[in-house]
Amino acid sequence: MPVSRPTTSVVVPYYDAPGQLDLLLTALGRQTALGSFEVVVADDGSGRPPRPPDGLPYSCTVVRQDDRGFRAAAARNLGAASASGDVLLFLDGDVVPTATYVQRMTDAVRRTDDGHGVLVVGRRRHFRRSPTATGSVLALPDDGDGPLPPGIRIDPDPAWLSDGYRRTDNLRQAGDEDFRLVISAVVGSDRRMWDATGGFDASFVGYGGEDWDLGWRSWLSGADWRHVPNAVAWHDGPDAGARAISTADKNAETIRLASTVPLPSARGTGLIHEVPAVAVRYHGPVIDDDAEAADAADAAVIDCVAGLLDRADAGVWFPGLRGRDQLPPLLREDTRVHAGDVPGRVLARAPFTVDIHRPLRLSVPLPAFCAAGDRVVPGWITARHTRSAHRGVRPDVVDAERAGLRAIDAQLSLERRWGGW
Numbered sequence: 001m002p003v004s005r006p007t008t009s010v011v012v013p014y015y016d017a018p019g020q021l022d023l024l025l026t027a028l029g030r031q032t033a034l035g036s037f038e039v040v041v042a043d044d045g046s047g048r049p050p051r052p053p054d055g056l057p058y059s060c061t062v063v064r065q066d067d068r069g070f071r072a073a074a075a076r077n078l079g080a081a082s083a084s085g086d087v088l089l090f091l092d093g094d095v096v097p098t099a100t101y102v103q104r105m106t107d108a109v110r111r112t113d114d115g116h117g118v119l120v121v122g123r124r125r126h127f128r129r130s131p132t133a134t135g136s137v138l139a140l141p142d143d144g145d146g147p148l149p150p151g152i153r154i155d156p157d158p159a160w161l162s163d164g165y166r167r168t169d170n171l172r173q174a175g176d177e178d179f180r181l182v183i184s185a186v187v188g189s190d191r192r193m194w195d196a197t198g199g200f201d202a203s204f205v206g207y208g209g210e211d212w213d214l215g216w217r218s219w220l221s222g223a224d225w226r227h228v229p230n231a232v233a234w235h236d237g238p239d240a241g242a243r244a245i246s247t248a249d250k251n252a253e254t255i256r257l258a259s260t261v262p263l264p265s266a267r268g269t270g271l272i273h274e275v276p277a278v279a280v281r282y283h284g285p286v287i288d289d290d291a292e293a294a295d296a297a298d299a300a301v302i303d304c305v306a307g308l309l310d311r312a313d314a315g316v317w318f319p320g321l322r323g324r325d326q327l328p329p330l331l332r333e334d335t336r337v338h339a340g341d342v343p344g345r346v347l348a349r350a351p352f353t354v355d356i357h358r359p360l361r362l363s364v365p366l367p368a369f370c371a372a373g374d375r376v377v378p379g380w381i382t383a384r385h386t387r388s389a390h391r392g393v394r395p396d397v398v399d400a401e402r403a404g405l406r407a408i409d410a411q412l413s414l415e416r417r418w419g420g421w
Contacts, residue, residue, distance in 0.1 A: 006059070008037040008106045009083030013075040014093045015044040020236075022053055027096045027138060029057050037102055041093075042079030044071055073200035073210035076184070080199055088194055092185040095124060095233040098142040104231035105188045116391055117193030117223035119215070121171065122186035122231035126155040126239055140234050158239045171225040176351060177265060178225075182215030186233050189218070196221040196390075197348070201260065207245070208253040216261045217348050222390030260349055262313060269313070272336060278314040278366055279342045279350040284358045298328035300359035300408045303417060308356070309336055312366040317342045353389070355382040363404030377403045 010028060014021055021041065028039060038059040041050055045067025052060045063082045065075060080088055087109045091097060101122065108120045127140060127148075135149020148154065164181045168174045171181065184200075197217045204210035219225070258267035262277035284301065305316050314336065321339035324332050331337045347353070352370040357379055362369050369383060374395035376382045381403070384395060400407075415421075 006036040006038040006085045008087040008089060008102060009080070009085030010037060010039045010089045010091055010102060011076055011079035011083060012039060012041045012091050012093050013044060013072045013079065014041050014046065014050055015070075016046045016048070017093055018048075018050060020094050021050055023096055023137065024091065024093060025052055025056060025060065027098075028102070030099045030138065031097075031102045032099045037106075038083065038085060040079040040083050042075040042082075044075040069205045070207065071202070071205055072184070073204040074202035077199045077202055080194065086191050087188060088191070089188040090184060090186075091233060092235075094237075095185055095235045096137050096140070097233040098140070100142055101231050101233055104228055108226050108228045108231065109188055109190050112224050112226045113190060113192075114224050117196055117218065117221060118190045118226070119182065119193055119218045119223045120188045120226045120228055120231075121181065121183055122188070122233055123157075123227075123229050124183060124186045124233055124235050125157065126235050126237065127152050128155065128237065137234065137236070141232075143230050143232060155238055165227045165229070168227075170227040170229065174219070174225050176219070176263065179212050179215035179219060179261065181227070182211050182218075182225075184211030184214070185235070186231070187211065187214075189223070193218055193221065193223040196223070204256065206252060206256075207249045209257045212257060213260050220348065220351060220386040220390065222387055262350060264313075267313075273313070275346050275349045276313050276315040276336070277350060278312060278352045278354055278370055279346050280308055280314055280316040280354045280356060280366075281342060282316055282318050282356045283320065284356060299412050299414050300410050301328050302330050303408055303412055303414065304356065304359040304361070305331055305334075305337060307361050308354075308366050309334070310365065314366055315342075315346070347386070351386055353384050353386060357381065359408035359410075360400075361406045361408060363406075369404075375403060377405060380405055 012024060025039065041052065041060065041062045043050055043062060043064040045065055049064060050062055052062065061082065063078050065071065065078055076090055087106050089102065089105050105120055105122055109118045112118045112120065130151040133151025135152050139149045141147065161181065164178065165171065168178055197214065200210050201213050204213065259273060260275060262273065262275055267273065282305065308314060308316060315338065316336060317338045317340065318327060319341050321327060324339050327337060327339055354370065360380055374384050374388050374393060376395045376397050377400050380400055382395065
Protein backbone atom coordinates (compact mmCIF):
# COMPACT_ATOMS: atom_id res chain seq x y z
CA MET A 1 0.00 0.00 0.00
CA PRO A 2 1.50 3.39 -0.95
CA VAL A 3 2.34 5.77 1.90
CA SER A 4 0.54 9.10 1.64
CA ARG A 5 2.64 12.24 1.58
CA PRO A 6 2.43 14.22 4.85
CA THR A 7 0.51 17.48 4.65
CA THR A 8 2.70 19.20 7.26
CA SER A 9 6.45 19.16 7.81
CA VAL A 10 7.95 20.29 11.12
CA VAL A 11 11.53 21.52 10.75
CA VAL A 12 13.69 21.66 13.89
CA PRO A 13 17.09 23.39 13.78
CA TYR A 14 19.39 21.65 16.24
CA TYR A 15 22.84 21.91 17.82
CA ASP A 16 24.25 19.67 20.56
CA ALA A 17 21.22 19.52 22.89
CA PRO A 18 20.02 15.88 22.84
CA GLY A 19 17.92 16.16 26.00
CA GLN A 20 15.95 19.13 24.70
CA LEU A 21 15.50 17.45 21.32
CA ASP A 22 14.17 14.24 22.88
CA LEU A 23 11.65 16.27 24.88
CA LEU A 24 10.51 18.18 21.77
CA LEU A 25 10.16 14.99 19.71
CA THR A 26 8.24 13.31 22.54
CA ALA A 27 5.88 16.29 22.69
CA LEU A 28 5.33 16.07 18.94
CA GLY A 29 4.43 12.40 19.43
CA ARG A 30 1.51 13.52 21.62
CA GLN A 31 -0.14 15.66 18.92
CA THR A 32 -3.90 15.20 18.62
CA ALA A 33 -6.51 15.46 15.86
CA LEU A 34 -4.09 15.66 12.97
CA GLY A 35 -3.43 13.61 9.88
CA SER A 36 0.05 12.65 8.85
CA PHE A 37 3.01 14.92 9.51
CA GLU A 38 6.75 14.50 9.38
CA VAL A 39 9.67 15.94 11.33
CA VAL A 40 13.00 16.97 9.85
CA VAL A 41 15.81 17.68 12.32
CA ALA A 42 18.35 20.03 10.72
CA ASP A 43 21.65 19.65 12.54
CA ASP A 44 23.91 22.72 12.47
CA GLY A 45 27.15 20.73 12.66
CA SER A 46 26.92 19.12 16.10
CA GLY A 47 29.98 17.17 17.23
CA ARG A 48 27.75 14.14 17.67
CA PRO A 49 24.84 13.75 15.23
CA PRO A 50 21.39 13.68 16.85
CA ARG A 51 19.70 10.28 17.19
CA PRO A 52 15.90 10.50 17.44
CA PRO A 53 14.40 7.97 19.88
CA ASP A 54 12.85 4.81 18.53
CA GLY A 55 9.11 4.31 18.32
CA LEU A 56 8.06 7.83 17.30
CA PRO A 57 4.56 7.86 15.74
CA TYR A 58 5.71 9.94 12.76
CA SER A 59 8.53 9.95 10.25
CA CYS A 60 11.64 11.69 11.59
CA THR A 61 14.73 12.27 9.48
CA VAL A 62 18.00 14.05 10.21
CA VAL A 63 19.90 16.25 7.77
CA ARG A 64 23.24 17.86 8.58
CA GLN A 65 25.46 20.78 7.59
CA ASP A 66 29.04 21.58 8.56
CA ASP A 67 29.77 23.61 11.67
CA ARG A 68 30.72 27.04 10.33
CA GLY A 69 29.30 29.13 13.13
CA PHE A 70 25.73 29.61 14.35
CA ARG A 71 23.80 29.13 11.10
CA ALA A 72 20.19 28.63 12.16
CA ALA A 73 18.88 30.24 8.95
CA ALA A 74 20.85 27.87 6.72
CA ALA A 75 19.84 24.89 8.88
CA ARG A 76 16.15 25.73 8.54
CA ASN A 77 16.53 26.04 4.78
CA LEU A 78 18.31 22.69 4.67
CA GLY A 79 15.47 21.09 6.61
CA ALA A 80 12.82 22.68 4.40
CA ALA A 81 14.58 21.44 1.27
CA SER A 82 14.26 17.88 2.60
CA ALA A 83 10.64 18.29 3.72
CA SER A 84 7.69 17.16 1.61
CA GLY A 85 4.70 18.84 3.29
CA ASP A 86 2.64 21.65 1.80
CA VAL A 87 2.77 23.38 5.18
CA LEU A 88 6.15 24.12 6.78
CA LEU A 89 6.35 24.68 10.53
CA PHE A 90 9.60 25.72 12.19
CA LEU A 91 10.17 24.94 15.87
CA ASP A 92 13.38 25.82 17.67
CA GLY A 93 15.01 22.86 19.39
CA ASP A 94 14.59 24.37 22.87
CA VAL A 95 10.78 24.56 22.90
CA VAL A 96 8.07 22.07 23.88
CA PRO A 97 4.91 22.26 21.71
CA THR A 98 1.56 21.50 23.29
CA ALA A 99 -0.59 18.63 22.03
CA THR A 100 -2.61 20.81 19.63
CA TYR A 101 0.24 22.96 18.31
CA VAL A 102 0.76 21.34 14.92
CA GLN A 103 -2.97 21.09 14.21
CA ARG A 104 -3.67 24.71 15.13
CA MET A 105 -0.77 26.07 13.11
CA THR A 106 -1.71 23.94 10.10
CA ASP A 107 -5.35 25.00 10.35
CA ALA A 108 -4.31 28.66 10.52
CA VAL A 109 -2.29 28.33 7.32
CA ARG A 110 -5.26 26.72 5.55
CA ARG A 111 -7.77 29.31 6.78
CA THR A 112 -5.58 32.30 6.05
CA ASP A 113 -4.61 31.37 2.50
CA ASP A 114 -6.00 33.91 0.04
CA GLY A 115 -3.79 32.95 -2.87
CA HIS A 116 -0.81 35.17 -2.06
CA GLY A 117 1.05 33.01 0.44
CA VAL A 118 0.74 32.71 4.21
CA LEU A 119 2.96 33.30 7.22
CA VAL A 120 1.70 32.33 10.68
CA VAL A 121 3.28 32.87 14.08
CA GLY A 122 2.44 30.80 17.13
CA ARG A 123 2.81 31.80 20.76
CA ARG A 124 6.04 31.10 22.60
CA ARG A 125 5.52 31.09 26.35
CA HIS A 126 8.34 31.03 28.89
CA PHE A 127 8.50 28.91 32.03
CA ARG A 128 11.02 28.25 34.77
CA ARG A 129 11.44 25.21 37.00
CA SER A 130 12.46 25.33 40.62
CA PRO A 131 15.24 22.94 41.77
CA THR A 132 12.59 20.85 43.53
CA ALA A 133 10.07 20.76 40.67
CA THR A 134 8.27 17.45 40.29
CA GLY A 135 5.82 18.31 37.52
CA SER A 136 6.40 17.33 33.91
CA VAL A 137 6.87 19.96 31.25
CA LEU A 138 4.56 17.88 29.08
CA ALA A 139 1.75 18.74 31.50
CA LEU A 140 1.96 22.49 30.88
CA PRO A 141 -1.44 23.91 29.83
CA ASP A 142 -2.34 23.46 26.20
CA ASP A 143 -3.65 26.97 25.58
CA GLY A 144 -0.86 28.71 27.47
CA ASP A 145 -3.02 29.53 30.49
CA GLY A 146 -4.29 27.26 33.24
CA PRO A 147 -3.08 25.14 36.18
CA LEU A 148 0.65 24.55 36.29
CA PRO A 149 2.58 21.40 37.25
CA PRO A 150 4.22 21.55 40.70
CA GLY A 151 7.39 23.62 40.85
CA ILE A 152 6.91 25.39 37.52
CA ARG A 153 6.14 29.08 37.10
CA ILE A 154 5.39 31.12 33.99
CA ASP A 155 7.01 34.39 32.94
CA PRO A 156 4.73 37.07 31.49
CA ASP A 157 4.77 37.31 27.70
CA PRO A 158 7.03 40.13 26.44
CA ALA A 159 4.91 43.28 26.57
CA TRP A 160 6.14 44.65 23.23
CA LEU A 161 5.12 41.42 21.52
CA SER A 162 1.70 41.15 23.18
CA ASP A 163 1.03 44.82 22.47
CA GLY A 164 2.02 44.34 18.83
CA TYR A 165 -0.34 41.41 18.31
CA ARG A 166 -3.15 43.29 20.05
CA ARG A 167 -2.56 46.45 18.01
CA THR A 168 -2.57 44.53 14.72
CA ASP A 169 -5.53 42.26 15.58
CA ASN A 170 -3.22 39.23 15.60
CA LEU A 171 -1.45 40.48 12.44
CA ARG A 172 -4.64 40.92 10.39
CA GLN A 173 -3.93 44.67 10.29
CA ALA A 174 -0.15 44.49 10.11
CA GLY A 175 1.93 47.10 8.29
CA ASP A 176 5.46 47.70 7.09
CA GLU A 177 6.92 48.11 10.59
CA ASP A 178 5.48 44.87 11.96
CA PHE A 179 8.16 42.50 10.64
CA ARG A 180 9.50 42.47 14.22
CA LEU A 181 6.44 40.46 15.30
CA VAL A 182 7.70 37.43 13.35
CA ILE A 183 9.40 34.97 15.74
CA SER A 184 11.25 32.10 14.05
CA ALA A 185 10.96 29.79 17.09
CA VAL A 186 7.24 29.34 16.30
CA VAL A 187 6.72 30.34 12.68
CA GLY A 188 5.03 28.56 9.79
CA SER A 189 4.19 29.08 6.14
CA ASP A 190 2.75 27.50 3.07
CA ARG A 191 4.90 26.47 0.14
CA ARG A 192 3.76 29.46 -1.91
CA MET A 193 5.25 31.96 0.51
CA TRP A 194 8.36 29.84 1.00
CA ASP A 195 9.03 29.60 -2.71
CA ALA A 196 8.26 33.29 -3.30
CA THR A 197 10.83 34.42 -0.74
CA GLY A 198 13.39 31.64 -1.04
CA GLY A 199 13.11 30.99 2.69
CA PHE A 200 15.52 32.34 5.29
CA ASP A 201 18.56 34.27 4.16
CA ALA A 202 21.36 31.74 4.71
CA SER A 203 23.98 34.49 4.87
CA PHE A 204 22.78 35.35 8.40
CA VAL A 205 25.35 33.92 10.82
CA GLY A 206 25.25 34.48 14.56
CA TYR A 207 22.57 35.69 16.92
CA GLY A 208 19.21 36.81 15.60
CA GLY A 209 17.74 38.84 12.77
CA GLU A 210 17.01 36.13 10.23
CA ASP A 211 13.37 35.85 11.33
CA TRP A 212 12.77 39.59 10.98
CA ASP A 213 14.41 39.55 7.56
CA LEU A 214 12.14 36.69 6.46
CA GLY A 215 9.15 38.56 7.88
CA TRP A 216 10.07 41.67 5.91
CA ARG A 217 10.48 39.80 2.63
CA SER A 218 7.32 37.75 3.13
CA TRP A 219 5.39 40.95 3.79
CA LEU A 220 6.62 42.55 0.59
CA SER A 221 5.93 39.34 -1.36
CA GLY A 222 2.22 39.80 -0.58
CA ALA A 223 1.80 37.03 2.00
CA ASP A 224 -1.10 37.23 4.44
CA TRP A 225 -0.07 37.04 8.11
CA ARG A 226 -1.68 35.62 11.25
CA HIS A 227 -0.72 35.26 14.88
CA VAL A 228 -2.17 32.06 16.38
CA PRO A 229 -2.31 32.72 20.15
CA ASN A 230 -3.63 29.27 21.06
CA ALA A 231 -0.81 27.47 19.20
CA VAL A 232 1.59 27.35 22.14
CA ALA A 233 5.15 26.13 22.46
CA TRP A 234 6.85 26.36 25.85
CA HIS A 235 10.42 27.60 26.26
CA ASP A 236 12.49 26.73 29.32
CA GLY A 237 13.92 30.08 30.36
CA PRO A 238 13.30 33.80 29.94
CA ASP A 239 12.64 35.74 26.75
CA ALA A 240 15.63 37.28 25.00
CA GLY A 241 14.73 40.66 26.46
CA ALA A 242 15.25 39.29 29.97
CA ARG A 243 18.51 37.50 29.13
CA ALA A 244 21.98 39.00 29.35
CA ILE A 245 22.51 39.56 25.62
CA SER A 246 25.49 41.84 25.12
CA THR A 247 25.23 45.22 23.46
CA ALA A 248 27.79 43.99 20.94
CA ASP A 249 25.55 41.06 19.94
CA LYS A 250 22.50 43.31 19.59
CA ASN A 251 24.47 45.85 17.58
CA ALA A 252 25.71 43.09 15.28
CA GLU A 253 22.09 42.04 14.70
CA THR A 254 21.00 45.64 14.09
CA ILE A 255 23.83 46.31 11.66
CA ARG A 256 23.07 43.12 9.77
CA LEU A 257 19.38 44.00 9.46
CA ALA A 258 20.19 47.55 8.40
CA SER A 259 21.54 46.15 5.14
CA THR A 260 18.37 44.19 4.35
CA VAL A 261 15.40 46.09 5.83
CA PRO A 262 15.34 49.55 4.22
CA LEU A 263 13.27 51.43 6.79
CA PRO A 264 14.54 54.36 8.87
CA SER A 265 13.52 52.46 12.02
CA ALA A 266 15.87 49.64 11.02
CA ARG A 267 18.82 51.55 9.51
CA GLY A 268 18.58 55.20 10.51
CA THR A 269 19.33 57.80 7.87
CA GLY A 270 22.33 59.30 6.17
CA LEU A 271 24.18 56.26 4.82
CA ILE A 272 24.12 54.76 1.33
CA HIS A 273 23.11 51.10 1.20
CA GLU A 274 23.25 48.38 -1.42
CA VAL A 275 19.50 47.83 -0.95
CA PRO A 276 17.64 51.18 -1.00
CA ALA A 277 14.12 51.90 0.14
CA VAL A 278 13.13 53.06 -3.35
CA ALA A 279 14.31 51.27 -6.49
CA VAL A 280 13.95 53.60 -9.48
CA ARG A 281 14.06 52.38 -13.07
CA TYR A 282 14.74 55.10 -15.63
CA HIS A 283 13.34 54.15 -19.04
CA GLY A 284 13.55 57.52 -20.74
CA PRO A 285 15.93 58.52 -23.50
CA VAL A 286 19.65 58.82 -22.79
CA ILE A 287 21.76 60.33 -25.59
CA ASP A 288 25.48 60.24 -24.92
CA ASP A 289 27.64 59.76 -27.99
CA ASP A 290 30.61 61.59 -26.50
CA ALA A 291 31.90 60.21 -23.20
CA GLU A 292 33.70 63.47 -22.51
CA ALA A 293 30.80 65.89 -22.81
CA ALA A 294 27.12 65.93 -21.95
CA ASP A 295 24.58 67.09 -24.47
CA ALA A 296 21.28 68.76 -23.64
CA ALA A 297 19.36 65.49 -23.28
CA ASP A 298 21.92 64.23 -20.76
CA ALA A 299 21.55 67.45 -18.77
CA ALA A 300 17.82 66.84 -18.36
CA VAL A 301 18.46 63.25 -17.21
CA ILE A 302 21.14 64.38 -14.75
CA ASP A 303 18.81 66.98 -13.27
CA CYS A 304 15.97 64.42 -13.03
CA VAL A 305 18.07 61.79 -11.27
CA ALA A 306 19.63 64.34 -8.93
CA GLY A 307 16.16 65.46 -7.88
CA LEU A 308 15.00 61.90 -7.29
CA LEU A 309 18.01 61.07 -5.11
CA ASP A 310 17.85 64.28 -3.06
CA ARG A 311 16.84 63.46 0.56
CA ALA A 312 15.98 59.89 -0.43
CA ASP A 313 17.20 56.41 0.44
CA ALA A 314 17.03 55.46 -3.22
CA GLY A 315 18.92 53.91 -6.11
CA VAL A 316 18.43 54.50 -9.82
CA TRP A 317 18.89 51.83 -12.49
CA PHE A 318 18.98 52.31 -16.27
CA PRO A 319 17.68 48.96 -17.65
CA GLY A 320 18.52 49.91 -21.24
CA LEU A 321 22.24 50.43 -20.59
CA ARG A 322 24.90 47.72 -20.50
CA GLY A 323 27.68 49.40 -18.52
CA ARG A 324 28.53 52.42 -16.39
CA ASP A 325 30.41 54.00 -19.28
CA GLN A 326 27.02 54.45 -21.00
CA LEU A 327 25.57 56.46 -18.12
CA PRO A 328 25.38 60.23 -18.55
CA PRO A 329 28.43 62.09 -17.19
CA LEU A 330 28.32 62.88 -13.45
CA LEU A 331 25.89 60.00 -12.88
CA ARG A 332 28.79 57.59 -13.43
CA GLU A 333 30.40 59.01 -10.30
CA ASP A 334 27.41 58.36 -8.05
CA THR A 335 27.37 54.87 -6.49
CA ARG A 336 23.57 55.03 -6.21
CA VAL A 337 23.21 55.07 -10.02
CA HIS A 338 23.55 51.82 -11.96
CA ALA A 339 23.45 50.51 -15.53
CA GLY A 340 21.32 47.43 -16.15
CA ASP A 341 18.32 45.88 -14.41
CA VAL A 342 17.49 46.12 -10.72
CA PRO A 343 18.92 43.02 -8.96
CA GLY A 344 16.44 40.53 -7.53
CA ARG A 345 17.94 41.02 -4.05
CA VAL A 346 16.90 44.69 -4.22
CA LEU A 347 13.43 44.03 -5.63
CA ALA A 348 12.76 41.51 -2.83
CA ARG A 349 13.55 44.04 -0.09
CA ALA A 350 12.85 47.56 -1.36
CA PRO A 351 9.36 48.66 -0.22
CA PHE A 352 8.87 50.91 -3.25
CA THR A 353 9.59 50.70 -6.97
CA VAL A 354 9.32 53.68 -9.30
CA ASP A 355 9.45 53.68 -13.09
CA ILE A 356 10.37 56.95 -14.84
CA HIS A 357 9.66 57.45 -18.55
CA ARG A 358 10.84 61.02 -19.12
CA PRO A 359 12.92 63.65 -17.30
CA LEU A 360 10.74 65.17 -14.59
CA ARG A 361 10.71 66.93 -11.24
CA LEU A 362 8.60 66.05 -8.23
CA SER A 363 6.99 68.68 -6.04
CA VAL A 364 7.93 66.68 -2.93
CA PRO A 365 10.88 64.45 -2.04
CA LEU A 366 10.72 60.98 -3.57
CA PRO A 367 9.93 59.16 -0.26
CA ALA A 368 6.93 61.43 0.31
CA PHE A 369 5.75 60.87 -3.25
CA CYS A 370 5.87 57.09 -2.75
CA ALA A 371 4.20 57.24 0.65
CA ALA A 372 1.21 59.08 -0.87
CA GLY A 373 0.03 55.84 -2.51
CA ASP A 374 0.35 53.77 -5.65
CA ARG A 375 -0.05 56.02 -8.69
CA VAL A 376 0.44 56.01 -12.44
CA VAL A 377 0.85 59.08 -14.59
CA PRO A 378 0.84 57.56 -18.09
CA GLY A 379 4.01 58.32 -20.00
CA TRP A 380 5.56 59.95 -16.93
CA ILE A 381 5.87 57.83 -13.80
CA THR A 382 4.59 54.73 -11.98
CA ALA A 383 5.09 54.42 -8.22
CA ARG A 384 4.23 51.15 -6.49
CA HIS A 385 4.46 49.71 -3.03
CA THR A 386 6.08 46.30 -3.51
CA ARG A 387 3.48 44.47 -1.42
CA SER A 388 0.58 46.11 -3.26
CA ALA A 389 2.06 45.17 -6.62
CA HIS A 390 2.45 41.51 -5.58
CA ARG A 391 -1.12 41.42 -4.31
CA GLY A 392 -2.47 42.81 -7.58
CA VAL A 393 -3.70 46.12 -6.16
CA ARG A 394 -4.39 48.54 -8.99
CA PRO A 395 -2.72 51.94 -8.71
CA ASP A 396 -4.61 55.19 -9.13
CA VAL A 397 -4.31 56.75 -12.58
CA VAL A 398 -3.80 60.52 -12.29
CA ASP A 399 -2.56 63.38 -14.45
CA ALA A 400 0.78 65.13 -14.08
CA GLU A 401 -0.65 68.27 -12.47
CA ARG A 402 -2.52 66.32 -9.79
CA ALA A 403 0.59 64.26 -9.08
CA GLY A 404 2.71 67.38 -8.71
CA LEU A 405 4.99 66.70 -11.69
CA ARG A 406 6.80 69.08 -13.99
CA ALA A 407 8.61 68.18 -17.19
CA ILE A 408 12.29 69.08 -17.51
CA ASP A 409 13.03 70.93 -20.72
CA ALA A 410 15.41 69.06 -22.99
CA GLN A 411 17.25 72.39 -23.50
CA LEU A 412 17.82 72.84 -19.77
CA SER A 413 20.87 74.89 -18.79
CA LEU A 414 22.52 73.21 -15.81
CA GLU A 415 24.52 76.37 -15.13
CA ARG A 416 21.36 78.42 -14.73
CA ARG A 417 19.63 75.64 -12.81
CA TRP A 418 22.39 75.11 -10.29
CA GLY A 419 23.29 78.78 -10.06
CA GLY A 420 19.69 79.76 -9.38
CA TRP A 421 19.56 82.20 -12.30
